[in-house]
Amino acid sequence: MCVTALGKVLQVSGKLARVEIAGEVQEVRIDLVPVRAGDYVYCAAGMAIEKAEAQA
């Protein structure tokens, strides 16, 4: 996987989620990766690409 932006899902609203990545909150499309608040997800260019394992 070439993406490096790991973020925590703060809030989900339809096909969009607010994801905290490196201290910044971004709005990310989650059409391809169903997630819930509290999940961790790899993102690129405003798109959720892959769900990550829970972070310690």
Add this chain to the structure above:
Amino acid sequence: MTRFLPVADRALFLRYALPCAGTLVGRGRVSQGEVDRLVAAVGAGEAPEGAEDLFVVARAACSLRAIDQGKQAVDAAVIRCYFREGHDAVIARRSAEMGDFDPEACRVRVGTVEAVREQVARVRIDGRVREMRTDLFPQARPGMRVVTHWDFVVEDA
């Protein structure tokens, strides 16, 4: 599991996506040898199984564009729509995120072929002549309007 939509026109997707592979080589995602093999195969009209999996961001962007258009698969129209209209904005964000490539070099541009010699075409783009590889589109001929990506001719415009 990521719900990518299936790529219906894999050969076209690979012609558009492969020019970005140099960045993936730099990240260690794929070897230059494998990229060279893929370029040769796609230029010969093949679409090696699973090759589209290398281009995760492009697949995601195309999948979302297809979803927005109410489609169930990434077809030729979606591929062209993404790469010709949406790609440059996506790679501008990716360049800001990754910092390991020049988004100006990666832009998809349309130009006119002025000359072709062996596997190199001289293409006039925005008033400037650039040398482009024709490996992915050996049909390039002088006078043809073509789409280019990085330093490759991709298809006729």
